[in-house]
Amino acid sequence: MARVKRGTTTRAKHNRILDAAKGYYGRRKNTIRIARQAVEKAGQYAYRDRKVKKRSFRALWIQRINAAVRAEGLTYGVFMHGLKLAGVDLDRKVLADMAMHEGEVFKAIVAQAKAALPEDARVAA
DSSP: OOOOOOHHHHHHHHHHHHHHTTTOSGGGGTOHHHHHHHHHHHHHHHHHHHHHHHHHHHHHHHHHHHHHHHTTTOOHHHHHHHHHHHTOOOOHHHHHHHHHHOHHHHHHHHHHHHHHSOGGGSOOO
8 A cells, every 4th residue: 555645634633723813922923833723712702602692792781771761761671661562573683773763753652662661660770
């Protein structure tokens, strides 16, 4: 059986890793052993932070809704409860965008939520 030399395969694998490490600082960009560790860790961070990104955006939307709703005399929780009772089926992303860019529409939604609440829950803030 003929001898198989693996230089091209190894070089291709190394180049793939070094290409992924392009722009890294110091030996992380040009030493295969360190670059492999850096690329692997970067992949772990990327995987984790794709989940974290969703959490932080949801938190941001809630903060924006809460700020806009408090100006109308409600709290976030009471407002969301009122929306549920009113049958308004908008998600937090859309509500936050409305609160930021379309104030009059958002005020109408707040009024709708207030109307659906029982009388004792309307004055929460």
